[in-house]
Amino acid sequence: MALGGTTAEYGQHLVEWYNDSFYGEIAWLDTFEGYVAPPLDGIWATAPFLHNGSVPTIELVLNSKARPTYWRRENFDSTHYDQTALGWPHTVLDYGQADSSAAERRFIYDTTIEGHHNSGHTFDDHLKNDKRRSVIEYLKSL
Structure with a gap:
């Protein structure tokens, strides 16, 4: 998948990439609708x-x-x-x-x-x- 398109498509791409990586063996991501606020650190x-x-x-x-x-x-x-x-x-x-x-x-x-x-x-x-x-x-x- 090309990285163009909607934010939702890009988000889905990132979730799939994460879950297919070795990180996906110890944790699992799911997509959701909504806004993820950035942390307040710094x-x-x-x-x-x-x-x-x-x-x-x-x-x-x-x-x-x-x-x-x-x-x-x-x-x-x-x-x-x-x-x-x-x-x-x-x-x-x-x-x-x-x-x-x-x-x-x-x-x-x-x-x-x-x-x-x-x-x-x-x-x-x-x-x-x-x-x-x-x-x-x-x-x-x-």
Whole structure:
């Protein structure tokens, strides 16, 4: 089977490959319908967040009301990381790509553009700041 096609076909191919290997002698995989969430191990180091990279820090993932509409990463050096908010140091802007120069436009994350929204995932909005900090500290341990 070619590795093109649907995700389900590819998943079935991987299950068959695994079960036919020597691993299949000690464990058995079955296909199922649904989404397998990735593990949270090291999640703190994988900024930006959400499916489209629209949220620069975990702190903002946990507080949707504080997410910026427009933002720019401050530094592209991989060692420049916000250890408190867990993510990219960023500058919140009051203008988007439409109101910026061509040179600056490519560095601005504009959540008003279709497909770039940072809405949803509001399940942690009810947490108080001390509880959010506790979640962040826990995620650092993974």
